[in-house]
Amino acid sequence: MAAIGASLSPAASFPVYSCQEPSQTVLKLKAKGIPIMPARFAFSVDRVPETSMTAILPNNGIPSVKVNGEEGTLAEKVKRSENKKDEEEEELNRRSGWRSYVEQSKEIAKPDGGPPRWFSPLESGSRLDKSPLLLFLPGIDGVGLGLTLHHQKLGSIFDVWCLHIPVADRTPFTEFVKIVEKTVRSEHQRLPNRPIYLVGESLGGCLAMAVAAHIPDIDVVLILANPATSFGRSQLQLLTPLMEAMHGPLSLFPPEILSSISGDPLKLLDNLVRGFPLQNTAKELLEDFITFSGSLPVLANILPIETLQWKLKLLKSGSAYVNSRLHAIKAQTLILCSGNDRLLPSQQEGERLCQLLPRCELGKFEGSGHFLFLEGSIDLVTVIKRVSFYRRGKYHDYVLDFLPPTINEAKEEIKANSLINTLTSPVMLSTLEDGTIVKGLAGIPSEGPVLFVGYHMMLGLDLAPLLSGIFMERNILVRVLGHPFLFSRKEMGIVPELSIFDGVKLMGVVPVGPTGFFKLLSSKSHILLYPGGIREAFHRKGEEYKLFWPEQPEFIRMAARFGAKIVPFGTVGEDDIGNLLFDYDDIVKIPPLKSALEDLTKDIPQLRTDVVGELGNQPVHIPGFFPKVPGRFYYYFGKTFETEGRKLELKDREKAHELYLEIKSEVERCLDYLKEKRESDPYRSIISRSLYQATHGFTSEVPTFEI
Incomplete structure (x- = not known):
């Protein structure tokens, strides 16, 4: 990630980059008293050249997996990772977010007399x-390290800047709005076709919304974590008189003394607030600040009473x-x-x-x-991917802006669907080039573009086992080419909460249509x-497998x-x-349900508007499907149809249509074979x-019928 150079006097201990004139407000640091920051923190006003990587990755963006130094399948990797966690996951579990935050805050939170400023938390990459x-x-x-657990992953897809507010700073809210707005406007002028993401938590959430209200003409995306717009209805406002009452006792304990105190810091807090009003409320409100003893001295530096x-x-x-x-806020928003x-x-x-x-x-x-x-x-990048919030242009492109799932993300999605698999x-069967039917998926072509076409089970129950397999x-x-209602976020009454579809979006579902289909084929993807x-x-009663x-x-x-x-396939088992x-x-x-379906239909994009009769578009509805003692799902991938070299021929x-009927017949044959x-x-x-x-x-793997 490209670090951003510092604008410092020669006496400072930071590198000075000779780059273009800063596009945002120049906030210089005073040489005297500037702490020596870790290498990954570079206060910024200038830029160094960006490095880049290809947007569309080979193999559908899935990194090759190696086992014992050799190429291996994802299944082998997952089996290994069940016993030995991924290095990233191990690091994340070994060190809590609080501990990482406190350790990195020790230096950056020291008073330096400077103004609010931006810094990049990452080195070049x-x-x-x-x-x-x-x-x-x-x-x-105000430290600016609230995303410390997410810096590395965010830095692979964003140019990340963080706002640092020194402890002694007393800039009013309206001035903060001007600082951020000026930065946004100048960066937009420099790169007008890219969105600017404002990620704010609590107070930062208020600041992000205030800036968005001022610049409705600029493409900004808001991601707000627990925004403090509810301050007037919270108990936080009751802390003001409590802080005034606690000012005296707390001032007797400078950080050097606090750092030598052992034991549960909550007991210390009990002693400090005992005898003052709201002691139980204060303990509850501040409990998040002091989750472990070692953090209290650092937090005392970050948030002294004043x-x-x-x-x-x-x-x-x-x-x-x-x-x-x-x-006045028109920005795309995720809360x-x-x-x-x-x-x-x-x-x-x-x-x-x-x-x-x-647009929230x-x-x-x-x-x-x-x-x-x-x-x-919480993984912020995963959250962004699940709701399709990452884009590099005016609109989200489900192909070009797609970020392939990591191994851990894929494992979590597969785990989430483990019940239906269990x-x-x-049972999955495929067909080799010589026509031999084999257990497993050896017959599926490895190199794309590949198009799978087949029968769709009731409620799409076949989808999760198919994709995970x-x-x-x-x-x-x-x-997957999916119906547009999967991407609508409107409340749809009788339809389940749409967040249940976020998992398939993480795994790469694309709205069905010629544009998305064209882009997937051009990127040599495997498409369903x-x-x-x-x-x-x-479908309706009696229409199974039709x-x-x-x-x-x-x-x-x-x-x-x-x-x-083109690989036709059949799936059997819904009955x-x-x-x-x-x-x-x-x-x-039923009149009330009919009315609800009609209202729902108006809110969902319609397909096949040019097709009449039974094959035309049908309104989305939830049929009454009563479960019974489970049987088994069967998948059979038939013979592969080649279209290479037939471009001119198939323009006719x-x-x-002849090839279309052959493929349809092959799907019906697969269904009959499985039944x-x-x-x-x-x-x-x-x-x-x-x-x-x-x-x-x-x-152990359960056997099935003889092939």
Whole structure:
């Protein structure tokens, strides 16, 4: 990540870079009293040249996995990592966010008499080409290290600057707004086609919103963690009289004495507040600040009583300032709120702001406290990827802006879907080039572009085992072409909360359509297309395993343009895990439900508007699907159809239609084969599978029918 050079007098101990004239406000540091910072902290006003990396990575962006020094599959890597955690994960678990924050704050928090300033927390390195700028606006501490756990991952996709507010600084809120706004305007002028991310926590959240209200004409993206706009409804405002009462006793304990005190710091806090009003409230409100003994001396340096009093005034003025300007905020916004925030009513505030801001999404973290970014369980980059918030242009491009999941992210998604994999014990078959059917996925082409087309089970129940199976066995990330309603964030009443689809977005789902399809083919991806769409996935009674493919072979002609391999497949098993009790025809007979479906249809983008009859678009609905003792899922990938060298031939609609019918027939053949063969599977029932694993080990692979 490109560090940003310091503007210092010669006596300072920092490097001075000779680069272009600074584009933001020049905030020079005084030579006298400047602490020697760790190498990764470089106070900034100038730039050094950026390094870059390719935006679209080979192998669909999945890094090759090596086992014992040799190339290996993801499955081998996952098995190894079950016993030995990834180095990054080990480091994250070994050192808490608080400890890392405190250790790095020891030097940067020392008073130097300077003004507020930006710094880059990273040394020079590689990041994505055309990385957007991310400005971090700190909370009440002002240090600027609130993202310390996230710097490395953020630095691979953003140009990261952090705002540092010295302890003795008394800049009013409105002046902070001007400082940040001036930086945003100058950076926008320098690179007008890239968005600027404002990440703010608590007080920084207020600051980010205030800046966004001032510059509705500039493309900014807000990511706000527990924003302090609810200060007027919190108990934090009660701390002001308490701080005045505690001023005397606390001033008797300079940091040198506090550092020698051993034991539970909460006991020390009990002694300090005993006899003063609100002692129980104060203990609860400040508990997050002192989670371990060694942090208290550093925190005493960061937030002495006078500074804390000033920060509380900033919170009050900032909250009032922003609440009077919410109507002017037009920026794309993501609010992250904690369910266990003792300082602010963050969840209620997040819900309120989402109702008021026009382009707002809400993420809830039920077990988290106020300092969300310092909790090891939270990964900001993963959060951004799950809600498709990363973009390098005016709009998010689901192909060019896609950030492939890391090994750990993929493991977590697979783990989240482990129940359906356990219940259905998927059997996967594929076809080799010579036509031989084999167990496993050896018959799937390794080199893209590859297009999988097949039958879509009820409610898309087949999707998670299919994607995880290919990912685990072949180390291939399949990009799904999904219905637009997966990407809508509107409240849809009878439809489940849309955050349940964030996992498939993390794994690379793309809105179905010619543009996304074209880009995926051009990047040589493995692509999954369900020609039957939601008409197939939300079919009616008696329509199991029936294809609803429209007579439009356009995907054939597009695939031929790039010489893609087309792999038809069938999936069987939905009738073994549940019964369809009431379908769309039953729902529309009930007036209230019919009205709700009509309203829902208006909010969802429509597909196949040019197709009439049964094959046309069907409104999204939730059928009544009653579960039963689980059977088993079966997947069969048929013979591969080559389109390489047939581009001109398949431009002819009749030729394309002939191939289309062949592929459709192959999917139906795969379905018939599986329905027949599963009858001879002795382990089709979960009961028989459980008995087998009880005698052979619960991690053993359960056999199936003879091929």
